[in-house]
Amino acid sequence: MAHTDRYDFPLSTSSGVAAERYQTGVDLLLSLWPGAEEALEAAIALDPAFALPVAARARLHAIRSETTIARALVSKAQTLVSVNGTERERSHVEVLSLAITGQSAKALAAALTHADRWPRDILILSLPLGAFGLFAFSGMADHDQARVDLCERHARHFDDSDWWFLTYRGWAHGENGNIQRGLCFTERALELRRHNVNAAHAFAHVMYEAGASDSAERFLDGWLPEYPRSGVLHNHIAWHIALISLERDDIEGALNIYNANVAPAVTTAVPVNVVSDTSSFLWRLQAYGHSVPKGMWEDVAKYSAAYFQQAGFPFADLHMAMISAATGDKEGLQRRSDALVKLVEAGKLPAGPVVPALCDAARAFVEEEYARCAQILEPVAMEVARIGGSGAQREVVEDTLLVALMRSGDVHQARALLDRRLHRRPSPRDTRWLSQLVTT
Template identity: 30%
Template structure:
């Protein structure tokens, strides 16, 4: 029986095992097309059990609904291949079925069970990593890797990618010094490791090291751009530094050059980054012109998906700022039906906190700042439930502060800025705080 690059047995042909290794390396490196590689392998080798479930899971993690035919067909083919599969491979299929049914937390539990017996299962480790990110579970992002890292061979082909995952988990858990050290070690092994670059970029942003962050990402752009599926996101991190430094035109120029051409590709991460970037530029009193229209039109093709409420919030950013009244009503109606009739973890998160945030950004875009404050303030400490990173969720905090300012709520504005200044002591935050104190006086 063939084995993968980590030495784990695979049910399938040697050719399928080789295709699996390429797909895993591409997935970890945000490069290539791992789904296509797996689908091609399973077409030739229908008994390649893990290939079917891995393809289904990659589609799900990339925003496909559980009832999408590409997902259901892959799961059905995985079921048909189970007769000769191992227990580990059967568990991977169980995780795919759980995620497709909306049971995201249960899927993560299955991968953790796999990792107890097979700590070098690269797919289980990365699937769990991405899932904890989608759930906003910062400590699990870190600890899932920490539990297995000693079992990985430092000389193995994918060890650097695991270091990059660990670096991001450390950053999200607040261990910034260790995160930067581990992340830079991963980059030394592989300068094109986009996720490790991303982890260090998070550290620099969290510590308000904007000038250093700009230099770091600009100097390494030829390398991290090779991780094409993450290139827009790392460029988004560069934009965060530029916005904080007041270099709005430079951030917009990068948007036009690197982000706008990718919108039609319908990558959810690219669409999220595009919406968040334009919104933040406007919060900083920048002008984005008619850039919202094309982005809103693309987002509306996803209006009924409701895979993650994190995505729905960014959809709302785009259609609200594009002034698409019909799109706003479509989203509200679809969300109401989803909360009423849907099931699963994302439905619960949507009902608990996500729906209020969708309504809040729509209110903000419509100029109802007092309503924005009313909607966000009671749930601001539950925002982690929508998933994403601390840096991504900071958009909610920035929107709340701007809403308090524009609503004339001087006491709240000053208090929120003082809170922010304590954790992000940037020149822009300090200037905003001093201006708020002056207005309050």
């Protein structure tokens, strides 16, 4: 008897139980819920020649930034699938291999080609999507629109009961500014599978972009306790709650959430989330005019010293630059900026000149050269999407520009930027700032 997954793709295994365990593992992986590794391991134990659970385990380890084991597993999967695999399975493993071995441009092209032929192969369709997907880290300025286009191109292959597709379709529309569609799809995804971290995360982002921070906080306060602290996004979702507290000027509450969930000493998140969440929270706190408690920046710098030392990962470069700037590491910041300029000149940094510019702006800001900071940021503000991540994560750059404009005395430009932000997303912090400018 031939075994299939829930999208009716044939699976190259003689064990029905192995097929079931594989499907369970993929669902847990794509919802980022604990238990995926155990389910995939069970599938492998039941049929050691079955390549797909080995490949899915490789993807799981790659998500956790466990690169060495991810590469070893995907190599094993390639060997297995070459002996016992369908054409789709061989392509599936090859795309994962390209992504896991760092061949991002080739992986993106291969994933899109694979999706055109097998659009319901969701583990591959997932690769270009999300804040840390292949589109986001491609260096494209319009990757938000690219995600929408990809989802809409294949929407006819999914129905209203597909929690996975609804999650990413909602995320794509919400990040691209279509708040109503984003809310509709992510709410439906959560109704279908509440223990779906990606849907909860997407819903929080859409609510944030809608300016509905209080509603987002109520949802996350009720949902987060159901998610084990060991979950890969537990700390990042808590970061969202801390930002909401910070936005309404509840500094004590924001710091309590940070210290309990986000700080390097307590987090279980992957390094890119730890570095970005800690640095962007503390940078915002400081930029908003509040004191960062003693030792916090140093703790972040100590943690980050083990990661992202080589320039060329733009999303990490921004946050490492903020850490260097905030802790007075001028030499480290200059090395990174110089290395990024060389990569741009050599045509090896798809995100382009915006990345070294962000490093230079961070230094100008902490040195209180606010006019120079604004002068650096204004020409590249529309290009910041090239570094990847989400709108909420990248907003720290626009916050920096806005504060620099206000502190440099450029009231006209500051008010114009605030007006645009408030039109896009109501914010109690921006409302307070606008009120201060009006009375200036």
